Amino acid sequence: DAKTTQPTSMDCAEGRAANLPCNHSTISGNEYVYWYRQIHSQGPQYIIHGLKNNETNEMASLIITEDRKSSTLILPHATLRDTAVYYCIVRSGAGSYQLTFGKGTKLSVIP
Amino acid sequence: NAGVTQTPKFQVLKTGQSMTLQCAQDMNHEYMSWYRQDPGMGLRLIHYSVGAGITDQGEVPNGYNVSRSTTEDFPLRLLSAAPSQTSVYFCASIPPGSMNTEAFFGQGTRLTVV
Numbered sequence: 003d004a005k006t007t008q009p010t011s012m013d014c015a016e017g018r019a020a021n022l023p024c025n026h027s028t029i030s031g032n033e034y035v036y037w038y039r040q041i042h043s044q045g046p047q048y049i050i051h052g053l054k055n056n057e058t059n060e061m062a063s064l065i066i067t068e069d070r071k072s073s074t075l076i077l078p079h080a081t082l083r084d085t086a087v088y089y090c091i092v093r094s095g096a097g098s099y100q101l102t103f104g105k106g107t108k109l110s111v112i113p
Numbered sequence: 114n115a116g117v118t119q120t121p122k123f124q125v126l127k128t129g130q131s132m133t134l135q136c137a138q139d140m141n142h143e144y145m146s147w148y149r150q151d152p153g154m155g156l157r158l159i160h161y162s163v164g165a166g167i168t169d170q171g172e173v174p175n176g177y178n179v180s181r182s183t184t185e186d187f188p189l190r191l192l193s194a195a196p197s198q199t200s201v202y203f204c205a206s207i208p209p210g211s212m213n214t215e216a217f218f219g220q221g222t223r224l225t226v227v
Contacts, residue, residue, distance in 0.1 A: 043150075044220055045203050045218030100146070101216060
């Protein structure tokens with residue numbers, strides 16, 4: 003699976019959009035981009051995933067660049083409960099179930 | 114629907130003791146896995162299983178054994194605990210299918226080896 007690069011930490015004002023970047027320049031054609039978050043040492047929670055089209059669900063939006071070498075997770079209206087470590091993971095969707103976690107981005111939502 | 118359940122939540126062991134961390138899921142997922150997370154680090158894969166009777170090693174398998182006799186259960190055994198195994202352990206399961214690949218995690222077992 004391709005490696006990912008994320009900033010170590012970010013701050014976001016409560017109520018504003020949080021934009022979390024991820025670089026995955028070695029991504030191959032059959033690899034998906036997944037985002038998980040971990041709140042206060044709880045078990046990681048799935049947020050969203052995509053292949054090449056932008057995706058949106060009730061939690062977030064995922065924007066993937068046309069060359070697929072980077073992506074951005076957008077939390078449209080960050081709340082204090084969104085303070086967490088966010089992990090960007092790239093893996094093959096074809097029968098590969100393993101997730102490789104980096105250190106992620108620590109997002110702090112500021113009141 | 115309980116999801117993924119891990120027991121115990123906390124455990125303190127003495128060096129050399131053995132124990133089993135329990136993981137159970139009630140979603141009929143074929144794939145299950147164990148991770149460990151050390152302070153300030155991401156999760157690292159210990160062992161995984163793609164179905165009953167099938168297990169394989171992940172990134173950091175040394176010192177751990179697993180078995181998968183049923184779809185529901187995937188216990189992790191520490192044969193002779195060492196201080197280096199002090200960590201938080203997470204169990205995860207994933208439903209079958211290449212697209213439906215959201216992983217479900219348990220709430221973790223915090224293990225301290227003294």
